[in-house]
Amino acid sequence: MEFINLGSTTLAAQYVAIELLRQIQSNKRSKLGLATGGTMEPVYAQLVQLIQSNPVDLSEIQTFNLDEYYELDTESKQSYLYYMKHHLFNHIDIRPEQYNFPNNDSVQLEADNEAYDRLIMQDHPINLQLLGIGTNGHIGFNEPGTPFDSNTRMVELTNETIQANARYFDSIEEVPTKAVTMGIRSIIKSHRIILLATGEKKKPIMQQLFQMKYPDEVIPASVLIHHPNVLVVTDDAASPY
Numbered sequence: 001m002e003f004i005n006l007g008s009t010t011l012a013a014q015y016v017a018i019e020l021l022r023q024i025q026s027n028k029r030s031k032l033g034l035a036t037g038g039t040m041e042p043v044y045a046q047l048v049q050l051i052q053s054n055p056v057d058l059s060e061i062q063t064f065n066l067d068e069y070y071e072l073d074t075e076s077k078q079s080y081l082y083y084m085k086h087h088l089f090n091h092i093d094i095r096p097e098q099y100n101f102p103n104n105d106s107v108q109l110e111a112d113n114e115a116y117d118r119l120i121m122q123d124h125p126i127n128l129q130l131l132g133i134g135t136n137g138h139i140g141f142n143e144p145g146t147p148f149d150s151n152t153r154m155v156e157l158t159n160e161t162i163q164a165n166a167r168y169f170d171s172i173e174e175v176p177t178k179a180v181t182m183g184i185r186s187i188i189k190s191h192r193i194i195l196l197a198t199g200e201k202k203k204p205i206m207q208q209l210f211q212m213k214y215p216d217e218v219i220p221a222s223v224l225i226h227h228p229n230v231l232v233v234t235d236d237a238a239s240p241y
């Protein structure tokens, strides 16, 4: 894993946004793997600005989001589809058929999960996968203990994750306890991965991750240790050093 601490949160987000723009400019058929969460909000704000002020053709890109809450109405403000529309898709020239999410309803769930994995790999893998990290080391909603060969599937969220995400809901009882997430197998097939961690809450997990020599399923993000093209970006507060 390569590593860079960019000091400020703004600069870290700006850097990741520039990398996303450069990826699209270098290949107009890019497949992008996208993440949600508070960490990514400034990234998408910067990306919208960069797209508005630079020549870039978005008409053939495809995006694949990591996860969605299980059986949450995708129109609701807490859904990740809503998040992506609100922070990115509504502000750029992209058609709904270009962005993809795991299906989050029970009808045909298994068949749809397999179809999502096939779609991710169709023609070529994801060119650039963006990742955040949970305080317990989760990536997407792949919680600690997830086998590294896992595919897209429904998962139970840990209490730590439910608590961390409760800030987006009126009460903790409203936080879904299940989600559908891209599996670790699909994530690590991406050509290139950028993991962004900002803020002091992420420092302990970053320290733990950077002390590890070998991947261990106890910390899902440690699967990245053996991936050939991973960049971890932090601000001062989240830096492991």
Ligand code: GLP
Binding pocket: 035, 036, 037, 038, 039, 040, 066, 067, 131, 132, 133, 134, 139, 140, 141, 161, 165
């Ligand atoms: C969420 C998402 C992850 C995200 C992580 C960190 O639960 N499923 O994809 O990376 O937790 O979120 P935040 O950036 O808000 O700390």
